[in-house]
Amino acid sequence: AQKITQTQPGMFVQEKEAVTLDCTYDTSDQSYGLFWYKQPSSGEMIFLIYQGSYDEQNATEGRYSLNFQKARKSANLVISASQLGDSAMYFCAMRGRNFNKFYFGSGTKLNVKP
């Protein structure tokens, strides 16, 4: 069975500091994709970053990077130089070999302090 686990319900970070949001996954598929989404208080879901299971390099998108450790089945999101606008819920998600289904974690609420 596919499963995504986010063990940090809430986190605080000081503005301009880096923060790591944890995500572990469980799958028996050899091919899969990992995603991170941001959900601000306004409610919309914003795609941040994608990592394929066969990608050898960690994905990066601006201030976002994905620390992909395949053997440990972890896909942590690193946000560098946090900004007040980064305060939001962050969801880790996985697409398995059955491409049609996405599995989401329970989310981490990040608060950036000025």
Add this chain to the structure above:
Amino acid sequence: DSGVTQTPKHLITATGQRVTLRCSPRSGDLSVYWYQQSLDQGLQFLIQYYNGEERAKGNILERFSAQQFPDLHSELNLSSLELGDSALYFCASSVEQAGEQFFGPGTRLTVL
């Protein structure tokens, strides 16, 4: 703005009623996904369509149904509504059956 549109933005109705939520995917996207986000259940995948055909089903109740039309817009029908159906319903689209999904702003359904 993701390019995915959903209407209505808010919907308030009573138990036992039926409602229809509408979604228009991004231009060029063939896949449409529906999700339910509630406080106690988190984000739950409901159903996916690809180019008019149902491709995957998640935790969708029998009281719920969906379809994707030839112009690729999709509708989610919720019937015999219960208080527990109150949630934020998202539509997402993607170009293919895989790849990143782009979410619409959601429809907040309140069942009284």
